[in-house]
Amino acid sequence: MEWFQQEVKNFRQNWPNIEFIDLIFTDINGTPRGKRIPAEALEKVGKGIALPLSTITLDTKGNVVESAGLGEELGEPDNICFPVPASLTPTARENTGQVLLTMMDDSATQPSPLFIRNILEKQLKQLKDNNQYPCMAFELEFYLVDKERTRSGELLKAMNPAKNIREKNTEVYDVDGLDDYDGFLTDLNTLAQAQNLNTSGALSESAPGQFEINFNHSQDVLRSCDEIIIAKRLIRQVASKHNFDATFMAKPFADEAGSGMHAHISLLDSDNNNLFSQDNGEASPLFYQTMTAMLAQSAGSIGLICPNVNSYRRFVPGAYVPTKADWATNHRGVSFRVPLSDPKNRRIEHRIAGADVNPYILAAVVLSSVLASDQYTQEQCPPALNEEAAELPRRMFEALNLLEVSELSQFISKEFIGLYLACKHSELAEFERAITTTEIDWMLHTA
Known part of the structure; x- marks a missing residue:
């Protein structure tokens, strides 16, 4: 080497x-x-x-x-x-x-055919053979929390280092609030540059102590996924230096917004033409075919991109988290959003996954829809904000059962899907054997 x-x-x-x-x-x-x-x-x-x-x-x-x-x-x-x-x-x-x-x-x-990074690399080679080059970007949300917990083990929101008070107010896109965490954010940005991470800055998100770090679009999809692994580790390390814990749990607080990881995808040819757009600027048939494939695969893919019991606690109606297999332009309440852009930059934003997702699996799920697009026609794409859109699964066991019979094994691999299901069924069984304090509180004297 x-x-x-x-x-x-x-x-x-x-x-x-x-x-x-x-x-x-x-x-x-x-x-x-x-x-x-x-x-x-x-x-x-x-x-x-x-x-x-x-x-x-x-x-x-x-x-x-x-x-x-x-x-x-x-x-x-x-x-x-x-x-x-x-x-x-x-x-x-x-x-x-x-x-x-x-x-x-x-x-x-x-x-190794069981290592998900290798499976993703194989998908990229298949697309290259079709003169299709995915260009992807990720948005990663996370919370800074107190290193201490409550007596019952629950998380405590972060202490604002500038004001020395515990965070409690929601300040979406609060620029001044970022100044309160200047030490953490400066160290994070400096080390992100040293690690050559393709980031475009951090912003305050929609809950106290919640942040989002954005990654620029890149045609090196494998590198983009590698950077998520590196960035998560870096965020945890820098947070610890500043006396915080960082968590990428999908729903760390029941009464606050969950943390997601959104994936943006456009599709280029070897001349860097956007295959989601036609010469006249309108969306191409391939755009609608890919959207249709995403919608068709969404229920079966939830088990892969929502990997933990906690993942499903994020799906709360009215919290800008998708609960149906739907799409729309410039709408943050759907599973697949088409952001405002010119034809050259037309893309689809996949909004289902939580921050706890394995980035290689998320990318593989997104690319599975591109690989499956030729099985659908433009006319099959349902209308935006379709009132008849199917509900997404809200429980882990339901999602795993749908994954087992989904078409994703055709595009990811039957062996990997089987391996994944064995691991997740084992985790779910262990979780369900645990007796929670809520059960005891509710049933100790009433059952």
Whole structure:
């Protein structure tokens, strides 16, 4: 890997004081896992790192999901992982860098067909063969919260560092409010630049202590997803330095807005023409075909892009969160929004996923609709704000059941969908075995 050796050389020149390197891989939830090595051993990473195949199937607590069939049953076999290009960066720790890993098979000759980043890369190659080049951008919401919790374990809203009071007021797009968090935001922006993240700034969102970080449009979809992994880790690290916790839970507070991750997509040809627009400026047949595919796949895809029980608590009517499989232009209450733009920049904004989504899975779901578009006609696209639009599933078990019979396995992979379902059914079963304080409060003396 000559390219990696050159990256290492450049990295050492730019960051000579780095002593350790975190080797980061992502599990099925998009959670960064890995190991820390001395910086002097960095060159060896280019030859490959052996990691258990079962690391793909770690649950939200970091345990191997044995029902997925990649653990003890197979003898915990290793696969070979290699560095991801352009992911060798510093971190918020002054003496520590990091590099992302992608997984090959045990012979190190073929990409592992179960690793979602590889599946996304395969989709991109299929589209390239059709002279279609997706251009995507992400919007990521998150909360800063207090490191302390209530006696019952609930989250506490952040203490405003400038006013020294606990956040409570909703101030959407509050520019002055950003000044109160200047220390956090300045450090975040400085390190985001050092990590070459393609961001376009942060803004105050629609709840106390909630923020959004926007990423610019890019034709390098894999890199865009890598950046979400890097950015989430960075936000957590910088938040901790400023005595906050950062959370990407879809619904951390019952009485406040949830956190989403919206994905924008346009489709270009090799000459950078927008395939969603015609020469006369009107939307193209492909635009309507893709929209129809998105609508058709939406119910089946919820189980993939809403991966946790908490994900479904975000779907509250009237909270600018979609509850139906519908679309419209310049409307934030729908699943698929068409933002105001000129024909060159016509795009679709996918608004269903929460901030807890695995970015590679979200991108793969979006691209599945592009791959399926030729199965639909322009005339099949329902009208905007269709009153007959189907309701989206609101419970995890319902969403997983719909995923199991959906057409997404044709475009993502049957093997991955099966692996994912095993992991998520296991997590859901464990969650449902837990006895909550609400049950005790309601039923201790009444049942």
